[in-house]
Amino acid sequence: MKVIFKTSYDRDIDLHKDGWARARIVALVAVMAALPFLVGEYYLAEATNTLIWALAGMGLMLLVGHSGQVSLGHAAFLAIGAYTDTALMNAGLPFVVTFPAAALAAGLFGALVAIPAVRMSGIYLAIATLALFVIVEEMIIIAEPITGGVGGIMAPAIQIAGIDFDRYGQLDRFYWLCLAVVVAVTWAYANLLRSPTGRSFLAVRDSEVSARALGINVTRTRALAFGLSCAMTGLAGALMGHYIAFFNYELFSIFISINLLLVVTIGGLGFIQGAFFGAILITAVPQAITILRGVARDSLGVDIGGMPGLDTMLFAMILIGFIIYEPTGLYGRWLKIKAWVELFPLARRDMFRRQKSYLKTERQK
Amino acid sequence: MSLLEVEDLAIHFGGVKAVDGVSFAVAPGEVFSIIGPNGAGKSTIFNLISRIYAPTRGTIRFNGRDITGLQAHQVAPLGIARTFQNIELFDHSTVLDNLLMGRHVHRSTNFIQDMLFLPAVRRAERAHRHRVEEVMEFLELEAYREKMIAGLPYGVRKVVEIGRALAVGPELILLDEPASGLSVEESQDVAFWIEDMRRDMGLTVLMVEHDMRLVSQVSDRVLAVANGKPLAQGTPSQVQADPGVQAAYLGTEVAQ
Numbered sequence: 001m002k003v004i005f006k007t008s009y010d011r012d013i014d015l016h017k018d019g020w021a022r023a024r025i026v027a028l029v030a031v032m033a034a035l036p037f038l039v040g041e042y043y044l045a046e047a048t049n050t051l052i053w054a055l056a057g058m059g060l061m062l063l064v065g066h067s068g069q070v071s072l073g074h075a076a077f078l079a080i081g082a083y084t085d086t087a088l089m090n091a092g093l094p095f096v097v098t099f100p101a102a103a104l105a106a107g108l109f110g111a112l113v114a115i116p117a118v119r120m121s122g123i124y125l126a127i128a129t130l131a132l133f134v135i136v137e138e139m140i141i142i143a144e145p146i147t148g149g150v151g152g153i154m155a156p157a158i159q160i161a162g163i164d165f166d167r168y169g170q171l172d173r174f175y176w177l178c179l180a181v182v183v184a185v186t187w188a189y190a191n192l193l194r195s196p197t198g199r200s201f202l203a204v205r206d207s208e209v210s211a212r213a214l215g216i217n218v219t220r221t222r223a224l225a226f227g228l229s230c231a232m233t234g235l236a237g238a239l240m241g242h243y244i245a246f247f248n249y250e251l252f253s254i255f256i257s258i259n260l261l262l263v264v265t266i267g268g269l270g271f272i273q274g275a276f277f278g279a280i281l282i283t284a285v286p287q288a289i290t291i292l293r294g295v296a297r298d299s300l301g302v303d304i305g306g307m308p309g310l311d312t313m314l315f316a317m318i319l320i321g322f323i324i325y326e327p328t329g330l331y332g333r334w335l336k337i338k339a340w341v342e343l344f345p346l347a348r349r350d351m352f353r354r355q356k357s358y359l360k361t362e363r364q365k
Numbered sequence: 366m367s368l369l370e371v372e373d374l375a376i377h378f379g380g381v382k383a384v385d386g387v388s389f390a391v392a393p394g395e396v397f398s399i400i401g402p403n404g405a406g407k408s409t410i411f412n413l414i415s416r417i418y419a420p421t422r423g424t425i426r427f428n429g430r431d432i433t434g435l436q437a438h439q440v441a442p443l444g445i446a447r448t449f450q451n452i453e454l455f456d457h458s459t460v461l462d463n464l465l466m467g468r469h470v471h472r473s474t475n476f477i478q479d480m481l482f483l484p485a486v487r488r489a490e491r492a493h494r495h496r497v498e499e500v501m502e503f504l505e506l507e508a509y510r511e512k513m514i515a516g517l518p519y520g521v522r523k524v525v526e527i528g529r530a531l532a533v534g535p536e537l538i539l540l541d542e543p544a545s546g547l548s549v550e551e552s553q554d555v556a557f558w559i560e561d562m563r564r565d566m567g568l569t570v571l572m573v574e575h576d577m578r579l580v581s582q583v584s585d586r587v588l589a590v591a592n593g594k595p596l597a598q599g600t601p602s603q604v605q606a607d608p609g610v611q612a613a614y615l616g617t618e619v620a621q
Contacts, residue, residue, distance in 0.1 A: 009490070009491050009494040009495070009498075010487075010491070012461070012494070013487060013490050013491070013494070188480040188481070189480075191479060191480050191481065191482040191486075192476070192479055192480050194482070194490075195474070195479035195480075195482065195486055195490070196465075196468070196469060196472040196474065196479060196489075196493075197475075197476040197479040197480075198479070199458075199462060199465060199466050199469070200466070200469060202455055202457070202458055202462070202466070203455055203466045203469070205455075205457075206454075206455035206456055206457055206458065207453045207454065207455055207456075209417065209449070209453055210449060210453040210454070210455070210529075211438075211466075212415075212417070212437035212438045213415055213417075213437065213440070213441060213446070213447050213449075213453075214441055214446075214466060214467055214469050214470070214529070214533060215438050215439070215440070215441030215442050215469050215470040215533075216438055216469050217438045218438065224476060228476070270457065
């Protein structure tokens with residue numbers, strides 16, 4: 001196990017604990033950037049989808065994992081992001097304007113909604129966000145001139161400084177665009193967590209009464225967390241709109257909200273990395289099922305193609321399994337494996353026993 | 366002039382008069398203790414001062430300013446920090462982060478600066494960290510710096526609570542039963558720290574405590590309460606000798 005000798009406070013303030021950790025992140029981003037040269041069109045599209053899910057997952061992670069609030073309606077903010085971006089682009093504005101506008105619209109709407117909503121907690125907040133989702137869905141259908149109503153709307157091709165980022169024409173560029181956004185947001189998110197703002201989120205999550213006693217305005221902090229979370233989700237929504245290219249309100253169903261919750265819980269609540277682990281799982285499982293179907297049909301002669309709901313069932317089983325056996329999620333499991341390897345052969349069974357406690361968000365009040 | 370003045374403070378929960386007409390004044394640099402049997406309303410007085418409860422009647426003045434109408438989060442910036450009887454730490458954070466959370470009232474950056482982590486944020490972080498390290502050195506918490514609260518023993522958590530309150534950099538510190546559940550050695554440490562807070566840091570201490578040994582060792586003055594009403598006020602020995610106090614603790618017959 002590596003022991004780091006710290007000689008200045010900056011070692012703790014820095015994002016990475018040492019040069020080795022930084023090098024690993026740089027290598028990961030480099031591999032991700034080189035992906036268009038390594039894999040075919042189909043898998044690149046899947047990777048793009050995973051990135052967009054990771055972005056939306058980070059949005060919800062900030063809310064659920066770091067500020068202790070539950071939202072069952074985050075698909076609404078994906079929708080707000082997507083429709084704001086597309087509608088403004090259809091009105092003739094360039095993507096560099098519409099994309100931040102999507103974040104701003106979703107963020108402001110989120111913060112506005114949060115002011116009354118954050119007075120609730122636990123199951124009540126979950127129901128309120130669910131209601132919000134239904135309202136937003138209905139509003140999209142009603143606002144037909146802007147949103148295309150039930151019929152749907154076409155997201156125009158992205159152009160930045162004369163360069164095309166069309167999802168179908170130039171998938172590699174669209175992928176790089178998504179990657180750049182995800183890297184930037186991850187960086188900002190990580191910065192947030194090592195600064196007073198992030199600490200105030202954690203404070204509000206873990207003990208409201210002592211947060212107040214330390215001078216933290218709980219209502220404002222929660223509204224800020226809500227707003228930032230929705231802004232991130234809005235960015236993901238805008239990208240998702242372009243990724244799907246032609247969409248209507250059905251793209252942002254309640255299942256998307258639930259899948260987002262799966263991303264953060266299975267990934268590992270309270271870790272940025274968890275959003276990525278969760279996003280990979282949520283986009284890989286349908287792929288795995290498709291492959292499984294092929295295998296079952298070709299070699300076993302069993303046709304499971306006509307079994308609807310298989311994905312949902314599998315997701316549900318995975319979620320139940322995680323809640324029972326690994327409440328800290330995929331990332332928590334990864335940390336344990338890492339510690340086991342680092343300490344080999346000295347790791348003990350009970351080492352993580354104390355950590356098996358639940359975050360406040362997971363408890364019912 | 367007194368630093369903290371409490372006048373005719375009362376709070377009624379329905380028919381229960383948890384605190385009923387308590388008045389006292391704490392001078393700057395003083396160690397003032399509130400004692401009383403279980404359910405006497407001691408912690409309620411603390412919760413009233415830190416504005417978690419709104420009083421039914423009475424005023425609380427800090428540095429001459431009426432703080433009775435303030436909200437809970439507006440109290441700490443004035444220079445009042447507190448600990449909780451049933452430890453209220455941020456369980457999923459390290460000791461270091463818990464203490465840094467105590468620096469919230471001194472934050473100078475907004476969330477946009479924080480997200481971009483501008484040089485000003487790093488400078489502020491270094492300054493906060495320096496202050497927190499001083500507190501850690503004072504309370505000998507260095508060994509637990511990177512440890513999660515959830516895995517720490519009770520005695521250490523108690524000290525981290527004191528540390529977090531000190532990190533606020535207050536003028537007045539409210540200690541709610543700092544020695545409850547501690548061993549004899551640990552509560553002796555608490556006594557020394559209280560002495561040092563007063564002498565070296567110039568703090569004023571308002572304390573609720575059951576351990577009479579600790580109370581008489583460190584307190585300048587003591588207020589005894591029972592059933593929400595004040596019984597006696599004075600030096601530790603005066604209050605201990607008061608027949609009303611003895612009756613409240615031991616029952617009337619024994620006192621007679």
